[in-house]
Amino acid sequence: MARLLVIEDxxxxxxxxxxxxxxxxWTVSWARDAHTARQRVTEGxxxxxxxxxxxxxxxxxxxxxxxxxxxxxxxLVLTAxxxxxxxxxxxxxxxxxxxxxxxxxxxxxxxxxxxxxRSEGQAPPTARTLRVGGCVLNLDxxxxxxxxxxxxxxxxEWAILAYLAERLDRPVRxxxxxxxxxxxxxxxxxxxxxHVSRLRRKLGPDAEHLQTVWGIGYRLTPGEGS
Numbered sequence: 001m002a003r004l005l006v007i008e009d010x011x012x013x014x015x016x017x018x019x020x021x022x023x024x025x026w027t028v029s030w031a032r033d034a035h036t037a038r039q040r041v042t043e044g045x046x047x048x049x050x051x052x053x054x055x056x057x058x059x060x061x062x063x064x065x066x067x068x069x070x071x072x073x074x075x076l077v078l079t080a081x082x083x084x085x086x087x088x089x090x091x092x093x094x095x096x097x098x099x100x101x102x103x104x105x106x107x108x109x110x111x112x113x114x115x116x117x118r119s120e121g122q123a124p125p126t127a128r129t130l131r132v133g134g135c136v137l138n139l140d141x142x143x144x145x146x147x148x149x150x151x152x153x154x155x156x157e158w159a160i161l162a163y164l165a166e167r168l169d170r171p172v173r174x175x176x177x178x179x180x181x182x183x184x185x186x187x188x189x190x191x192x193x194x195h196v197s198r199l200r201r202k203l204g205p206d207a208e209h210l211q212t213v214w215g216i217g218y219r220l221t222p223g224e225g226s
Contacts, residue, residue: 002046007037052079067094074115091194119155133206164220174217
């Protein structure tokens with residue numbers, strides 16, 4: 001069974017949610033505050049369901065610390081905050097998806113399955129190593145490196161990079177990319193843009209190879225030795 005950490009302070013909602021998730025086959029643990037969440041987020045979960053409004057802090061801070069420590073565990077944010085900037089900030093900090101309250105449990109389950117599938121990844125039939133500027137993309141090992149340093153990517157960031165790499169130097173439409181890597185029907189363009197923006201920051205001086213093709217979408221261009 002996949003192991004899930006639910007970080008949610010509301011007693012009734014947490015009990016109902018954990019019950020539904022266990023009924024769907026998840027092994028669930030529940031943390032009700034930021035302090036407990038910080039102690040438990042590194043315990044080897046298959047996914048984390050994270051509320052942003054916690055009694056002793058912000059879920060955004062928990063997410064920031066988690067990603068700052070190099071963790072790639074899939075994180076699905078679950079919150080009552082419906083404003084666009086809150087969603088973009090969560091995605092910017094490394095969330096893989098975002099659901100607002102009130103929610104439909106089946107939707108949460110579907111999104112959890114999607115982020116776990118992305119984290120597990122599927123290597124292409126023929127393993128390839130591509131050079132993107134000064135970075136090396138190992139599609140088989142699902143690893144991005146610059147020199148001796150591994151660049152930590154979230155599952156969604158890796159999915160975007162790998163999808164574009166498999167279509168190297170060809171423009172990919174935003175809708176096509178969003179459907180392939182976000183795997184949710186209502187994936188807004190702003191969500192995809194937030195992931196791409198964060199990925200560009202991690203690419204650093206090689207971000208110029210992740211190009212916006214105006215009116216179409218994105219393209220990954222090769223570097224020497226590809």
